[in-house]
Amino acid sequence: MKKPKPAPAYHHGNLRAGLIEAALALLDEGGVEAVTIRAVARRAGVTHAAPANHFRDRKALLTALATGIFAKLAGRIAAKLAAARGGREARLQVFADAVTGFALAHPHRYRLLWRRDSLDDGDAGLQQAMDAIYDRLVAELSEDGASSVSADSRAVALWSMVHGYVALRLDGNFVALRDARTRAPRQAAIVMALIEGIGGAGKAKPKR
Amino acid sequence: MKKPKPAPAYHHGNLRAGLIEAALALLDEGGVEAVTIRAVARRAGVTHAAPANHFRDRKALLTALATGIFAKLAGRIAAKLAAARGGREARLQVFADAVTGFALAHPHRYRLLWRRDSLDDGDAGLQQAMDAIYDRLVAELSEDGASSVSADSRAVALWSMVHGYVALRLDGNFVALRDARTRAPRQAAIVMALIEGIGGAGKAKPKR
DNA sequence: GGCCGTATATTGACGGCGTCAATTTACGTC
DNA sequence: GACGTAAATTGACGCCGTCAATATACGGCC
Numbered sequence: 394m395k396k397p398k399p400a401p402a403y404h405h406g407n408l409r410a411g412l413i414e415a416a417l418a419l420l421d422e423g424g425v426e427a428v429t430i431r432a433v434a435r436r437a438g439v440t441h442a443a444p445a446n447h448f449r450d451r452k453a454l455l456t457a458l459a460t461g462i463f464a465k466l467a468g469r470i471a472a473k474l475a476a477a478r479g480g481r482e483a484r485l486q487v488f489a490d491a492v493t494g495f496a497l498a499h500p501h502r503y504r505l506l507w508r509r510d511s512l513d514d515g516d517a518g519l520q521q522a523m524d525a526i527y528d529r530l531v532a533e534l535s536e537d538g539a540s541s542v543s544a545d546s547r548a549v550a551l552w553s554m555v556h557g558y559v560a561l562r563l564d565g566n567f568v569a570l571r572d573a574r575t576r577a578p579r580q581a582a583i584v585m586a587l588i589e590g591i592g593g594a595g596k597a598k599p600k601r
Numbered sequence: 602m603k604k605p606k607p608a609p610a611y612h613h614g615n616l617r618a619g620l621i622e623a624a625l626a627l628l629d630e631g632g633v634e635a636v637t638i639r640a641v642a643r644r645a646g647v648t649h650a651a652p653a654n655h656f657r658d659r660k661a662l663l664t665a666l667a668t669g670i671f672a673k674l675a676g677r678i679a680a681k682l683a684a685a686r687g688g689r690e691a692r693l694q695v696f697a698d699a700v701t702g703f704a705l706a707h708p709h710r711y712r713l714l715w716r717r718d719s720l721d722d723g724d725a726g727l728q729q730a731m732d733a734i735y736d737r738l739v740a741e742l743s744e745d746g747a748s749s750v751s752a753d754s755r756a757v758a759l760w761s762m763v764h765g766y767v768a769l770r771l772d773g774n775f776v777a778l779r780d781a782r783t784r785a786p787r788q789a790a791i792v793m794a795l796i797e798g799i800g801g802a803g804k805a806k807p808k809r
Numbered sequence: 810g811g812c813c814g815t816a817t818a819t820t821g822a823c824g825g826c827g828t829c830a831a832t833t834t835a836c837g838t839c
Numbered sequence: 840g841a842c843g844t845a846a847a848t849t850g851a852c853g854c855c856g857t858c859a860a861t862a863t864a865c866g867g868c869c
Contacts, residue, residue, distance in 0.1 A: 408846080424718060429826065442828085443847050451827065482800060509772045510632060523774065540799055542790045543781040547799045549766065550791035554758060557765020564717045566731065573751040582750045583758035590798025591748055591755045592690060616817085637855065650857085651818050659856065 409447040411437045416458050417502075424501045425508055428455060455505065456513040462502045463522035466495050470526060474533070482588050484533055489555045489584045496559040504563060507556075527552060554587055617655040619645045624666050625710075632709045633716055636663060663713065664721040670710045671730035674703050678734060682741070690796050692741055697763045697792045704767040712771060715764075735760060762795055 415436035419427045430451050431441045448454040470491045477487040496503035505511070512519060530552055535544035542550075558580065561567050572582035623644035627635045638659050639649045656662040678699045685695040704711035713719070720727060738760055743752035750758075766788065769775050780790035 426718060430828090431826065440848050441826095442849080445828080446846055507768065507772055510634060514773065527774075534799070540794065541797060542783060542785075542794045542799075545778075546780045546782075546787060546790040547794050549775065549787060550762060550794040550799065553765035553769060553791060554762040554795075555765070556769060557761035557763070558757065560715065560768060561761060561764060564715055565722065566735075567757060570753075572754045574754075575750060577750075579754060579757060582754040583761060586748065586750045586755050586758040587762075587795055588798055588800040589749060590796055590800070591742070591750075591758065592796040592798070638857090639855065648819050649855095650820080653857080654817055 408437065408439065408443065412444055412447060412454065413458060413461065416454060417461075420458065420501050420505060421499065425455065425505050425511055428458070430454065452511060452513050455508075455511050456516045456519055459505050459508075459512055460516070460518045460522050462499075463506055463519065463526075466492070466503075466506075467522060467525045467529075469495055470529060474529070481533070485551060485588065486581060486584050488530060488533065489551070489580060492555050493559055493562075493580050496563060500563050503559065507560070551584075551587060554583060558583060616645065616647065616651065620652055620655060620662065621666060621669065624662060625669075628666065628709050628713060629707065633663065633713050633719055636666070638662065660719060660721050663716075663719050664724045664727055667713050667716075667720055668724070668726045668730050670707075671714055671727065671734075674700070674711075674714075675730060675733045675737075677703055678737065682737070689741070693759060693796065694789060694792050696738060696741065697759070697788060700763050701767055701770075701788050704771060708771050711767065715768070759792075759795060762791060766791060 412433055415433045416428050419432055419436060428451075430444050430448075433454065434441045434444050437443075444454065448457065470488060473487050473491045474484060477484050506523075527548065531544060531548040534547045534551070540547060558567070562569075567579070570579045571577060572579060575582060575585070577585065620641055623641045624636050627640055627644065636659075638652050638656075641662065642649045642652050645651075652662065656665065678696060681695050681699045682692060685692050714731075735756065739752060739756040742755045742759070748755060766775070770777075775787070778787045779785060780787060783790060783793070785793065
């Protein structure tokens with residue numbers, strides 16, 4: 394009797410966070426397509442036009458969602474690198490593992506990060522969150538200058554390879570296999586290939 | 602006077618091709634989002650339900666579109682490789698150039714190829730068209746066995762790197778830059794990085 | 810040459826979507 | 840306790856994909 398209105402109603406304060414939470418749940422369940430403004434509103438217990446007060450449009454909602462996800466990914470990478478032991482090559486593997494692990498654990502979240510057509514291109518927070526990861530990688534790779542290509546290009550090479558591998562894995566174009574020679578997981582094998590090089594016989598891998 | 606009906610009307614034969622053509626034009630103009638069944642029908646000069654006779658649903662239409670694009674890309678790669686001169690490393694650059702060039706020339710087409718959520722996952726023709734490219738690459742890489750990782754992994758490494766680089770380029774995360782050291786286009790620099798390896802100082806690049 | 814079955818195209822409807830405008834509700838402040 | 844304003848609701852619009860019912864035109868068969 395004391396509470397004839399069981400739903401305390403949002404009104405000021407917590408709806409924005411509630412919408413993000415609902416959107417994340419919908420994203421995990423059904424991918425970005427399932428994250429419609431109306432579905433998010435239903436899940437949060439408000440009417441279909443309520444989100445408009447907090448997000449200009451669907452892109453804005455997805456951009457906020459993606460920014461949070463990016464931050465979480467960056468944090469995860471940083472944490473694993475901070476805890477990593479071993480030399481430079483091991484650290485590159487840690488980086489690749491962190492990205493691959495996150496993407497395989499939360500495929501829809503990772504995919505959203507790159508759905509530029511569903512996100513606000515100009516959003517500063519989003520761009521910044523992504524740059525943070527790239528900068529971390531350049532720092533890891535700039536320590537020595539022996540390679541014939543610049544640290545920038547090496548960073549682009551690794552980042553491209555990891556992202557490409559993950560994207561193709563998530564799309565079902567690759568399956569989880571182990572390298573036929575080293576028995577290492579494919580994901581580790583390709584990083585090894587990049588570290589050692591795949592040039593002509595005997596050129597790279599001076600294991601001698 | 603002779604032709605009171607200027608539009609000969611499709612009816613039998615050419616509508617399917619007309620729809621694909623219209624869809625491709627819409628794709629180039631506005632991306633996959635712009636390829637709606639109704640817009641395609643309008644462009645082809647038929648009513649909104651006519652396409653249903655040729656494509657079960659939107660996914661089927663996009664899948665047919667993607668299959669054709671994949672075939673064209675595979676043909677382009679094969680042609681450039683057939684015409685290529687130079688050693689194995691040069692051929693890898695040719696492969697990477699072919700993919701990158703196609704993607705940058707027709708960004709929306711390339712993006713569609715990987716929009717698995719908008720395509721029929723089980724479609725045999727589509728899978729086959731994609732496998733053709735990958736198999737070509739494995740063949741290029743399987744000639745020698747000196748690397749510590751298998752040819753399969755080397756193919757995955759290169760294909761992942763090229764695809765990842767292109768995907769990131771198309772999303773605006775990279776801009777067209779030249780390597781700070783070699784002055785080669787970034788795209789060529791990262792392939793070089795993979796060929797030579799990015800391992801610790803002096804380990805790769807035995808230029809000595 | 811005329812009939813007819815079937816493939817093809819049209820018409821119309823349904824629910825869901827994003828978004829906008831008008832309205833009502835509830836909070837903080839004075 | 841009244842009031843201004845931010846927040847939420849209601850209702851509408853046009854677009855979308857899809858389905859069912861209907862109309863149309865082709866090709867084979869007599």
